Amino acid sequence: MFTKTDKIPKSSEPLAASHLCRQFSLPQKPKSKGAHGEDKGSGGLKLIGQERALQAIRFAAQTPHSNFNLFVTGQQGFGRHRAVLDILTKEALGKPAPQDWVYVHNFTNPHKPVAISLPSGMAIRFKDAMQTLIDDLANEIPALFEADAYQSKRRALEQEFGEQHEKAFEQLMSDAHDKNLALLRTPMGFMVAATINDQPMKPEDFEALPKKQQALIDKNIRETQDLLEVLLKQIPKREKTHRHSIENLNSTVANEGVENAIKEVNGEFRQIEKLKQYLDDVKADLIENAEQFLTSGPGAHAGAFPVATTKHYSRPEYQRYSVNIMVSNPPQGHSGAPVVTENLPTLANLVGRIEHMSEMGAIFTDFTMIHPGALHRANSGYLVLDVLQILSEPFAWDALKRCLKTKQISIVSAQERLSLFSTTSLEPDPIPLDIRVALVGERIHYYLLSMYDPDFLKLFKIQADFNDEVPITPANIADFAEMGQLIAQKDKLLPLNKSACERLLIEATRMAEDAERLSLNAGKLSDIIREANHLAKIAKASSIDASTIEEAIENAEYRSSRQRELTQEAIERNILLVETSGSAIGQINALSVHQIGEFRFGRPSRVTARVRAGKGEVVDIEREVELGGPLHSKGVMILSAYLSSQYALDVPLSLWASIVFEQSYGGVDGDSASAAELFSVLSALSECPINQSFAVTGSVNQLGEIQTIGGVNEKIEGFFDICDHRGLTGQQGVLIPYSNIKHLALRPRVVKAAKAKKFKIIPIKTINEGISLLTGNTAGKRLETGSYSKNSINDLVEKKLISFADRIRSYSRAVEPVPSANGSKNGKR
Amino acid sequence: MENDKPLVKIVLGATCFADAKVAIDIVEKLARTLELKLRAYLLKEDAALYASALPFARAISPSGTSLEVSDIKMQQAYFADIGFYERALKSLAEQSKVSWTLEERKGNLDGIMEAATSHEAIALFGFNQLQKPRNGIVVLAGEDQDISNFKSLAGTLSSEMNTSIEVLRVETNENNASNMIDLLHKLQTKSPALLIATSEIIRMTSINALLDASRCPLIVYNQFEFAADSG
Structure with a gap:
């Protein structure tokens, strides 16, 4: 069903091409539709791996208890709206049609129109x-x-x-x-x-x-x-x-x-x-x-x-005898409960509004000018709202909560809330509310509301959390391939052939940043298929194949890659200084990821370190000038702790070191460069040059282990593109954390170069492995004598630190004050 | 277009401003279709002046309140009324094409009629009705009199006042006084909104008698009034 080499990669050795991008092999004949019995959304699109979320939506739709309103969380493009509407529409069909509501004139108190419910229709x-x-x-x-x-x-x-x-x-x-x-x-x-x-x-x-x-x-x-x-x-x-x-x-x-x-x-x-x-x-x-x-x-x-x-x-x-229909339904037994989506949930669109008219300079209104809102239309049924939209509309969120809490719809305008309106207005009878609201948003909205709005969790008791990705299993692969076909069918596109589905699977792993998982972002996948369809039609093809998918992906990347090209151009023109050959002490190529809109790209940056005797201080220049974020600072502190705990344990750490991201004028955050920074410090201390053919990514812990980082594919590709442009030497490569192997889904150009042994991706587990690869010298183990093996990197580093300690001690003695007769000390230079 | 309106002369008589105001309202209605030359009088009736000089003189307001009257108080009331009268006429002239004069005059209502006749004008006598009239315009004419000419006047007023017209024919034989008594009796129970009579009818009775019987404004119409007049 899918292929991946079973050979376990070794650390410190270049990865085989098969590890760089997972390949898939689908059976010739795909399974028939719906074979796995998963829920399908409207349009017949399959929702893969979302059983938990779908169960939550069904529960919210069926339970009669109040305040079991629904909050659907997940990323955009994952079919949240589709799934919610699909399930709610099905549930609504089984419910009785709601009552009609009208407003009529109040003959005793004209400014308080009377609300009357009538049987449906x-x-x-x-x-x-x-x-x-x-x-x-x-x-x-x-x-x-x-x-x-x-x-x-x-x-x-x-x-x-x-x-x-x-x-x-x-x-x-x-x-x-x-x-x-x-x-x-x-x-x-x-x-x-x-x-x-x-x-x-x-x-x-x-x-x-x-x-x-x-x-x-x-x-x-x-x-x-x-x-x-x-x-x-x-x-x-x-x-x-x-x-x-x-x-x-x-x-x-x-x-x-x-x-x-x-x-x-x-x-x-x-x-x-x-x-x-x-x-x-x-x-x-x-x-x-x-x-x-x-x-x-x-x-x-x-x-x-x-x-x-x-x-x-x-x-x-005769206006006062007229009947203002707020909600009207077809006669009973025809429709079921309403499912309403309000795309512009302003206060007025939500709770209704009272219009006013100007006559002879006077503003007036009456009950015939009351207009219903989404809550009226969705009463006794379901209302679907986008949480970001309702939160961004003045008073709308507050009004929704008030209506849910009081279980009735009261029409209050924003002007009244702000006391801006002093003309005659109405106080219509509130209409009883029995509704299930489904808010669709992202997780951050759910978490923020949970934290800052005390009413939120009381009113929205059900969370339907959509998975971003699913593990790669034969069933999920088959469903995924079927989803691709259904997207094409729904949009009346050319069919996807087997190779196209396989290529989409690869892209899904890349989107998931995990070779063992598939992204469920149907929105992005649909965009790729639609663009591929366009290209296939130009080429007069009868189906979409892998090469068309590939071309569509490349075209989309090309359209978004102006900034990436400018950065690469600056490096190639030596405006941004990055070496891809030779060696240098205390200098290393670190990798970072930049995101502009939805497009992400990696780029190398030069990190340098300088050392001298000092008081055990590692200066993070980025932090000093407030260009470094907290995670970056944390990384630097960890490497500082690593130095303290690894070398010259019998003497105080008498080091002053400075680390800087050269030519970085924006902010730097994340700890994915902490390994590179440590390597540059070790190089500076040991005075062993680092091979500039390598770039390094990975974070380090206090034990010297290299840890997982994000954006590994973009980082590798960013360094590869620079090397490729300058000419691949076969010596160039990227050191990555061993644990990131499973996240690799590199573009074919990188895989091809690696296969031809023109570019290396080397996983490392420890600092020792990395420094050995970067300097060509052994890292060195601590011997029984307590010292490191002679002339190893660690030995050289330790000796340098001890020498710094000695110098500091000598200096301290030289300036120690002479005791005076009364016991006080005087400084002496 | 205004110049195309026929010019009509009207002599307006009233014994108090309350009556005059009713007459002015009628003039205003006529002015919508006619160009009017108005000669207005506030009549100080001899009888009123004599009555106010008596020691037990009293006046009863339309609401039934009794007021003590003296010569001086009566003169003051006339003085105030002529002021109101003048202002009402000014206001009328501002809104309509009406030229007007106003005079105080002693005597009785028949004197006003004589003035109208001498000026070849329509005579209009105001009368403030105590109750809403039950009928429309009543036209009094001699039995064989051709009323087609002044029926247009009645028609104009009827449409402006949104009321009906009723024509009462009277035998104008001077020897037959009982006809006139019958007519006055009929008018007493008629409660018209406006009475229009020809000068022929007036000759057989008096203005006072007609006003007392009909208790409504009165227009006395001579045959010559609508003749073209360049002014």
């Missing part, structure tokens, strides 16, 4: 029924009020009222006339004047009258004035009585019309408990405001259509 019917009701009333109420029956009753009332007033006034006028009085209208009001022969009586004429007659006129005038006063005071009371009687008549007629019209709506919807109250409120309001149907007739707005077909319900005055 009924919201639209209810809305239609209410529209029909208003249309019916708009036609029927005017007809009722125009009917003869109403008009005659109304006329009778008007007549009765008018007659009361007219008769009283007529009587007053008539009596006044009989008493030779006239009623005058003056700027001060009504006045009663005495007349003689229908002409006004002058004051002098009045004075000339006998006292008895004067008194009679006075009495008559006073009586008439009193009567007039009473009559005028009665007018408002009579008008009020008249108004009430008209209102009663209108109410009776309207009641009859409304009762008939609402009968149908009642029949269909009254069995819904919360609608009972609402329909009663609507009826009362319609009766109370029946005149609106008379005063807002269609008039000119009817246009070309007959009045009967006019959509009266859309008129602003």
Whole structure:
């Protein structure tokens, strides 16, 4: 099924080409699809090795307990969204369809719209029924009020009222006339004047009258004035009585019309408990405001259509009877629970929003301007969100948590939260929430939220952690190959032949940075297949083969490699000083990895060390100038400890050493250069030159063992490319930690050179192995005498350190102060 | 286009500003379709002045409140009303194409009618109604009188006031006084929004009698009013 040499590589010896890149050999006929019974995501793509994550998603989808919300962790391109949506969609099909929700006008408290739940599919019917009701009333109420029956009753009332007033006034006028009085209208009001022969009586004429007659006129005038006063005071009371009687008549007629019209709506919807109250409120309001149907007739707005077909319900005055559908589902038994993905989870898109309108400079809103959010749409089902998106939207995360905690959706805008909005707004009834939220993110998000948000783990109890890679097993290899084929099928690409699948497997090991594991990054693999398909089509091939895959990988690398080429060019032009031949004391080629976007490349850097007698101090220049990260500093301290514990144990470590990454102007971190740094220090101490044909990568521990590092492939390739450009000598190579052999997945150009013995990759386990290879001298073992074998590197290092100690001791004696008479010491130079 | 409106002269009479305001509102409605030349009067009725001089004189406000009246108080009230009247007319002229004059005048309403006749103008008498009228515009005309000419005036006002027009024909035989008593009685129970009468009708009764019976504004219309006049 797959091949790899069984021969165990030896340390300090160049690796055979078979160890440099794992090769795969698939059977001629691939297994049939789905042979392993693994879950497939939407589009039929197989999810390999994700059983733990899939089980977690299924559990979260099925469990009815609240707060068992899901957090899906894993890297991008690993099919997390696909898997979540696939499983949730399947689970949703088995669940009942959710209820519909509507907002209606609150007749008692208009700024608090009422939320009403209806059986699935009924919201639209209810809305239609209410529209029909208003249309019916708009036609029927005017007809009722125009009917003869109403008009005659109304006329009778008007007549009765008018007659009361007219008769009283007529009587007053008539009596006044009989008493030779006239009623005058003056700027001060009504006045009663005495007349003689229908002409006004002058004051002098009045004075000339006998006292008895004067008194009679006075009495008559006073009586008439009193009567007039009473009559005028009665007018408002009579008008009020008249108004009430008209209102009663209108109410009776309207009641009859409304009762008939609402009968149908009642029949269909009254069995819904919360609608009972609402329909009663609507009826009362319609009766109370029946005149609106008379005063807002269609008039000119009817246009070309007959009045009967006019959509009266859309008129602003009937807005309060409309039904604002927040959630509407197909009738029961048709769909199952909703699965909603919100790609832009702003606060408004999540919990809904209340819009406002401007009219004549004033801002207003009503319940018809409430819009649902993703939580409304996903209620009783599932909501899938990207965690980074929701965390980056102001107030959205807080709102989601609040809704999950309170189990209800309350619409609060950002403006309200910030108290920026002072105009009229609404407080709609909160809608009960029963939802399972699936957040999709990376592990770092999960860990940070766990650490810093006390609510997070209470609300998101289930973690579905997607594997980044799977071990290489025959089953996984077969599934992987099948996944490649399915990607091609799904995207309608050319089929992958056997060699192409094998080449993809190699790439998957490289992506996993492990020759024993396969990366599950389907996104990246899809990109390679799509590019290879493009190339194969240009070449008019019928399938995609290994060479096309190879070309696609190289093209992708080429597009991203401008920075790598600039670095290599700088080395080749000796702007960056890196030797690939000859030897030098205290100088070594270390390797580092640079990442720009998704592209990583390795490059050699010169590391130098200088030593002299001192107080046991190893100066990390990178750290001194704050260009070295903590891990780099740790590496330097470890090598310092190694020196202290390995050499000249009977004397103080009397060394001053400085180590520097030459021409490094950016930061340096990681401890993968610590072995190289130690080698350069040992070279400087032993004064044995290091072969510059080698580059070294690996970290070192206090025992002198070489430990695993990351980016081994890119590091080797980085040094290889420099050597290749200058001309491979067969002496050049890279020393790597022995434990990194299993991570090798080198590009064919390196493997080919190694196979031709033009380039060496040598694994080492210890510092002693490395220094021997680098200097060509034996490292030396400590003999029974306590010293190292003569002239070995270790011997030379120890002797140098002892000599440093002696010098320091001699110097210290030379400057030791002479005791004075009173016991104090004076320094002497 | 404004120049195309026919010019109509109106003499406006009222005994107080409350009545005048009602008349001005009617003028404003007419001014939408006509160019108006307005001669307005605030009439200080002799009877009112005599009555206010009596020791027991009292005035009753439209809301039924009784006020003590004296000569001085009455003069002050007239003075205030003429100010209101003037401001209302100024405001009207700013909004409509109306030229106006305003005078205080002593006498009675028949004197205003005479002024209208002499100026070949329509006479308009304001009347502030205590109650909302139950009917629309009532047109009073002689039995055989051709009313087609001034029906257009009634039509304009009817459409502006959103009300109906009813025409009452009256036998204008001067010897038949009972006709007039019947007419006045009919008007007492009619409660019209506006009364339009021809000068022929007025000759058979008085302005006061018509106003007392109808208790609504009155327009008295002569045949010559709508004749083209360049102003």
